[in-house]
Amino acid sequence: MGKAVGVLAGSIALLGAVVGAAVAVLTVVFARRVVTPSGAREEDIRIIAVDRPAGRIVIEGHEADMPGRYGFWFEHDAGHARLGDVVEVRDRRVTRSIERVDFGRLERAARGRIEGSLFIGPWELGVPYADVIVPTALGAAPAWEIPADEASDRWVVQVHGRGAKRQEALRAVAPARAAGWNSLLMSYRNDGEAPESIDRRYGLGGTEWEDVVDAVRYARERGAREVVLMGWSMGGAISLQAVLRSTEVREVLSGMILESPAIDWADILRFQGSMIGLPDQMSELVTRLLAAPVAVEVTGLAAPIDLESLDAVARAHEFGVPMLLMASEDDGFVPITGARRFAEARPDLIEFEVFHGARHTKLWNAEPERWEGLIEAWLLRRSVVGTPSGEETEIAG
Known part of the structure; x- marks a missing residue:
């Protein structure tokens, strides 16, 4: 020491x-x-009052007044509830509806934290799923495999963001299944579920991309002929690096979906x-x-x-598949400027969808119908025209 x-x-x-x-x-x-991966998440929301019979909660804190539905962890993750939309804002106190309390005593809690992840696990979606293991160089990484309604050789590999876990991507399962795509919700090194690296540090995409390659290999071994990578926040940076650095990924890649991505560190x-x-x-x-x-x-x-080597804008000319890029003007954590410059660099490949009022990785929460509709329609188009190739061929999105 x-x-x-x-x-x-x-x-x-x-x-x-x-x-x-x-x-x-x-x-x-x-x-x-x-x-450095974060430890216990900060409970930055103060609970002022809870009226369970009326289904109301009064809270105060950062992002307490965000539009939409959210997960709400309290009592140091010993309790979980689902919060509905804002009912009233008076001064800085926000009244929201309570959709349900999954576990814990919400009326006794003093503080909590809001998450975009509304669902706790795939069992809540009412569809078949399997707990699976993706073999990686560091060891066994847990994942959820969720098949489409009918047998499909098309897979969406979900790569969650910094400080999040697989649950973050559960919101994307419904539009993927509606378009006929299987989903693989992976974990990666140092995320609290997958094996740790020697240094137990984030590589900001520069190391985690190897785990994406392993996840794609897992999908290929189970019959995947076409793969779409969907990256959330830092998961976007990780996914982009996997495409740039792995021929194995590019061989089956038919497109990418980027949600609030980290483009320019x-x-x-x-x-x-x-x-x-x-x-x-x-x-x-x-x-x-x-x-x-x-x-x-x-x-x-x-x-x-080397953050310059992770700059997707500088290497935009190296990409050759369609992308759906979704970001918010009001993200509050990752500025939209990086996404905007990336979209401007490759307008032939990138469909850029701008949201307003939504916070970081919470686009679904603010506008679920629009968000799901964009993903489903985009994946349906890939089902028709998406043809994976190892070549750097540009395909109009």
């Missing part, structure tokens, strides 16, 4: 000689936060830094730090992360 502290102190001192001690410390802290770091009051130059320092050899010592990474 003493040696590690000494190395960290020496690394900070080295940075400090260049940019100043205070800035150096903030840079290291921010960089570690970016690549430098842009994301600037945005998130500004949210906590850090100057723009801080994100540039974090970008440089993550790519430098010293990153191994100060962040715990097994290897530096």
Whole structure:
């Protein structure tokens, strides 16, 4: 421990000689936060009152007034409820409907957190599913396999986002099944379900893509002839890297769906830094730090992360399949600028759908009919014209 502290102190001192001690410390802290999987999720919603007979709850906090239906975890994940739409907003207090309480004593809870994942597991969807294992280089990664109504050789491989789990993608199962596609909801390294990597750190897409390749291989071994990757948030970055780096994926890839994706990490770091009051130059320092050899010592990474190599916009010319790209002007976590520039770089491939009022990865919650309709229609078009190929052939979306 003493040696590690000494190395960290020496690394900070080295940075400090260049940019100043205070800035150096903030840079290291921010960089570690970016690549370190979160532990217990913050309960940032205060519960003011619960009226179970009337089916109402009064809450206060960040994003408490979002439109739509949401999952609500409380009592440190010992309880779960489904919240319906906003009934009233008075001052900063938001009254929402309670659709149901799955477990726990909501009326006794003081705090909770809202999630876009409305469903706890696939058993709630009322369709067949199987708990399966995807073999990966790091070990057995759990997944859910959900077949279409009729036998199909078309698969959607779902890649959830940072800090989320497989449940995030359950919202996409219904439109996939309606279009005749099977779904594989995978887990990946360091997400709390799949095996951990040696460093137990996120690679921001630069390492996790290997697990996507394994998931696609699993689908192929079960008869998949065409595969669509659907990536949520960081899962979008992971999916894009899998396409860029794996011939095995490209051989069966017929398209991609990107929901609130992480396209440009430098842009994301600037945005998130500004949210906590850090100057723009801080994100540039974090970008440089993550790519430098010293990153191994100060962040715990097994290897530096070159964020420029993860920039999908710069490599847009390398993609050759249609994409459905959905993002919100009001995301609040990942700026829409990266998605917009990606869409502008490949208008021949990318169908860009902009939402308003929806928060990060919560497009379905805000506009479920539109969201499901877009995915179903897009997948139906792939069923007609989507032909996977290992070649970098451009297919009009």
